[in-house]
Amino acid sequence: MVTTLTGENVFGLKGELDLLVSKFLGEYGELALERVDGEEVEFNRISEALTSLPFLASKKMVVISRGSANKRFAEQIEEILNNLPETTDVILVEQKLDKRSGYYKYLKKATDFREYNQLDLNGLSRWLVGEAKAKGGNLIQRDAQYLAERVGLNQQLLSNELEKLLLYDTNVTRENIDLLSEATPQSTVFQLLEVAFAGNAKRALSIYEELRAQRVEPPQIVAMLAWQLHVLALIKTAGDRTAASISAEAKISPYVVQKSQRIAQNLSYLNLKSLILNLLEIDVRSKREALDVDDALQNYLLSLAI
Numbered sequence: 001m002v003t004t005l006t007g008e009n010v011f012g013l014k015g016e017l018d019l020l021v022s023k024f025l026g027e028y029g030e031l032a033l034e035r036v037d038g039e040e041v042e043f044n045r046i047s048e049a050l051t052s053l054p055f056l057a058s059k060k061m062v063v064i065s066r067g068s069a070n071k072r073f074a075e076q077i078e079e080i081l082n083n084l085p086e087t088t089d090v091i092l093v094e095q096k097l098d099k100r101s102g103y104y105k106y107l108k109k110a111t112d113f114r115e116y117n118q119l120d121l122n123g124l125s126r127w128l129v130g131e132a133k134a135k136g137g138n139l140i141q142r143d144a145q146y147l148a149e150r151v152g153l154n155q156q157l158l159s160n161e162l163e164k165l166l167l168y169d170t171n172v173t174r175e176n177i178d179l180l181s182e183a184t185p186q187s188t189v190f191q192l193l194e195v196a197f198a199g200n201a202k203r204a205l206s207i208y209e210e211l212r213a214q215r216v217e218p219p220q221i222v223a224m225l226a227w228q229l230h231v232l233a234l235i236k237t238a239g240d241r242t243a244a245s246i247s248a249e250a251k252i253s254p255y256v257v258q259k260s261q262r263i264a265q266n267l268s269y270l271n272l273k274s275l276i277l278n279l280l281e282i283d284v285r286s287k288r289e290a291l292d293v294d295d296a297l298q299n300y301l302l303s304l305a306i
Contacts, residue, residue, distance in 0.1 A: 002081055002090045004107045006097050007116035011155035013095065016114065017063070020091060024061045032057040039069035046073050050080060054087050065093045074103040081110065121255040124148045124158060131162055137170040147177050152184045153255060185216045189224040190259060192301070197263055201305035205298060218293035222283050229276050231256060235264040236272055275304070 003020065005013050025033060036049050046064060054060035068074050084090065092111070097104045107113060119127060125144040132139035139147075139162075151161055161181050165172045168180060183191075188211055196204040211221060231252060238246045243261060247254040267275075278300060285291045 002084070002092065002111040004092045004094065004111045004113045005116070006094045006114070007118075008095065009116040009118050009155065010095065011159065012116035012119075013093070016116065017091065017093060021061065021063065024059075024089065028054075028057045028059050028061070031055050032060045033063070034060060035063045035065070037065045038067035038073055039065075041070075043070055043072040046070060047080070050084060050088060050090065053085070059087050059089065061089045061091065063091045063093060066095075067092055068094055068097060068101075068103055074101070077103055078106050078110070118153070118253075119155060120253070121145060121148055121153065121258075124153060124155065127155070128158060128162060131159070132166065132172060135162075135166055137166045137172060139172040143172060143174050143177065146174055147172075147181065149187055150177060150183045151181050152187060153253065182214070185211060185214065185220065186224055186227075189221065190228060193225070193228055193263065193304070196301050196304035197266065199305050201302050204301045204305055208298060208301060212294070218297060219286070221297060222279065222286070222293070225279055226276075226283075228260070229272070229279065231260045232264045232267065232272060233276070235260055236267065236269060278303070 005017055007013055021033065032054055034049050036046055038046060046067070049062045049064075052060075067077075073080070081090070092107065094107075097107075099105075122145075125141055125148055128144035128147060129139050129141055132144075147161065147165075148158060151157060162172070165176055165180055169176055188207060192204055192207045192211070195207065208221075234250050234252070235246060235257060241249075243254055243257040246252070247257045250257075282291070282293065282296045282300060285296070286293045
């Protein structure tokens with residue numbers, strides 16, 4: 001059997017690989033496993049691993065990472081796999097594959113092809129709820145979404161945070177999420193813009209102070225605000241395109257687009273242009289004169305809340 005594991009969701013891909021390997025070793029033992037990195041070894045080493053007989057076992061498993069990096073292996077993949085001994089199972093691990101290549105097309109057609117894409121906010125929320133339940137805990141959907149929004153969409157990081165929360169209390173609440181986790185600066189900056197545009201100047205300044213307390217420096221805040229304004233500009237100029245379409249063309253997370261659409265729909269082109277120019281002025285002045293950037297940014301936020 002030949003299995004291909006691919007995709008940018010490293011957490012999901014690694015979890016599946018560990019599961020397959022663990023199951024195989026449970027039946028055939030540690031000596032039945034061989035791992036090869038196609039980027040680090042010659043073709044002959046890969047060929048030897050695939051054609052040699054199992055040692056003290058009836059079957060062997062060969063895990064080949066980044067096989068596509070070995071040009072000869074990629075070019076001869078069909079011939080190689082067609083001549084595999086029946087005693088050998090193969091797992092090909094390719095985080096990124098060129099979908100135009102013959103290598104990709106053959107693996108897609110001829111192997112057990114499993115692709116692990118990054119989960120969006122809804123997918124991560126459902127996954128968190130299921131993980132909490134599997135570990136004997138309880139986490140409701142809206143709090144799972146809040147956790148993902150707060151710490152970011154990295155599945156490995158979310159897994160670590162969930163583990164910590166469940167150790168503290170098996171009933172995961174929003175209060176405990178706030179107590180035990182730190183909001184990422186990027187998600188905090190989005191919240192900063194959101195409350196500022198909603199007219200809540202006091203809360204906007206409070207969030208700014210929280211960012212500074214986390215040692216996020218003013219130039220970093222300027223850069224993150226610029227990125228958020230860039231996203232808003234993309235959405236505003238996209239017309240009636242869907243979030244999925246904007247995301248695919250601009251290569252931005254669908255979750256980011258969906259969240260930003262709420263702000264973009266209440267902004268005029270003129271207002272958005274003014275916001276970009278005013279932030280640019282702060283950035284330029286900070287590099288040319290002795291500007292109190294903290295003070296300038298707080299005044300900038302107050303202007304949004306008017």
